[in-house]
Amino acid sequence: MTTASGLPAVRESLRLALLDAPHGSPLVVELAETAVEHYALNYSRHAPGMLFDEVHAARGLLGEALAAPADGVTGAELRRAAGWLSALLGNLAFHLADRSGARAHLAVAASLGDRVGDDRLVAWTLGPQSMVARLSEI
Numbered sequence: 001m002t003t004a005s006g007l008p009a010v011r012e013s014l015r016l017a018l019l020d021a022p023h024g025s026p027l028v029v030e031l032a033e034t035a036v037e038h039y040a041l042n043y044s045r046h047a048p049g050m051l052f053d054e055v056h057a058a059r060g061l062l063g064e065a066l067a068a069p070a071d072g073v074t075g076a077e078l079r080r081a082a083g084w085l086s087a088l089l090g091n092l093a094f095h096l097a098d099r100s101g102a103r104a105h106l107a108v109a110a111s112l113g114d115r116v117g118d119d120r121l122v123a124w125t126l127g128p129q130s131m132v133a134r135l136s137e138i
Contacts, residue, residue, distance in 0.1 A: 007046065010038045011058045024065040024074040032062060032081035039088055052092040059085040076116045083112030083121050091128050102132045 014031045021028055035058045039051065046054075062082050069075030090105035106125045113121030 007042075007050070007054050010035045011054060011061065014058055015061055018061055018065060021070070022064055023068055023070040024078050025070060026074075028065060029074060029077040029081065032058075032078060032085075036081055036084040036088070039085075043088070048092050048095040052089060052096060055085055055088050055092065059089065079112045080116045080118050080121070083109045083116070083118065086112065087121060087125055087128075090125070090132075094128055094132055099132055099135060102128065106132065 010031075014028070014035055017025070017028045017031050035055075039055050039058075043051065059082055062078055062085075065078055066075065066082060069078060086105045086109035090102045090109055093099075093101035093105055106129050110122050110125040110129070113119070113125065
């Protein structure tokens with residue numbers, strides 16, 4: 001079980017790994033994927049605003065490594081993880097009634113998914129994007 005006080009521990013582990021390997025490494029990729037899994041599995045256990053802040057901070061840590069990855073494989077896997085973190089942010093923004101934020105995060109998620117060939121990620125974004133679009137029409 002995760003708690004609000006324990007939630008930052010995943011991000012902190014990712015931060016430490018990036019301090020050791022600022023351009024990414026297999027460990028950084030593994031921790032980024034673990035963060036996605038942790039946030040997704042514990043989505044309903046936290047207030048949306050708190051989880052949004054945590055996921056946003058974790059995704060932000062990947063910026064430098066995404067800009068200049070250690071190698072192509074690392075770059076692709078970090079883009080995939082950043083895409084899933086963006087998808088989570090889009091869903092959380094939707095729950096927080098931030099339609100423009102939701103659209104932006106989901107667009108990034110879809111773009112990153114498309115870039116790395118993650119059809120599952122691209123398809124997953126369609127549901128939340130349609131909800132945001134539908135609410136924008138109302």
